[in-house]
Amino acid sequence: MFIDSHAHMSSQTQDLDAELIRAKEAKIAVIMNICTDLSSLEKGLLLALQTKDPQIYNIAATTPHDVEKDGEHFFPIVEKAATEQKLVAIGETGLDYYYEHAPRELQQLYLRQYLKLANRLQLPVVIHCRDAWDDFFSILDEENEAQSTKTRGVLHCFTGTVADAKKVLERGFYVSFSGIVTFPKSTVLKEAAKYVPQDRLFIETDSPYLAPQPFRGKKNEPAYVVEVAKVVAELKGISLETLATSTTKNVVSLFNLQL
């Protein structure tokens, strides 16, 4: 069995039932559903109740792209859902200086708020970080220093170098690889996938975005996480079964899932 550790199932309205059937056929036992606004959170909570195979777990926060538009409005909603134990983690939050859809200061402010919330509720975080490594690490370190316990989490859709991966691992985080690692030109990322130890590795689709080879350019879906798994297993020189077992164990451990 596989776990898709990051998919935006409830942000879409089309093909959901068909995607869930194909996910089951592809042995995807669990999908971690990322909710980024009120509508996707409401749908995600319903989906988690209605779907048993694959099992759906919800995670929520405003993405760094949308903090200017949605940040203030959505934060108390995430806080309430998390307090009521409807979420297994907080995210995706983080910094994106590549697109910079929201001012950097605002992205940093919400990253800090979400880290504080996660720490207060003892929940892990799902982090999005693009072209913002220095600021991300210094904010995480500062927030960790101010708290009694270190925040646990995963760096989702990792696109950094071996050196970046090393810093992520040093902070106790897991590293998650998406379809980008399957692209032939992703040589730096492939090196990072080789570097990350098996017990710190996640796989994800980030669907409906970023379909892996050989589905590149099409709409992505959780069943395709198997294609990510195949490439990562090959890079690490391990069998697909071994990779499926270890990544499943890692996701279950971080999000404290009761399977």
Ligand SMILES: [Zn+2]
């Ligand atoms: Zn995402």
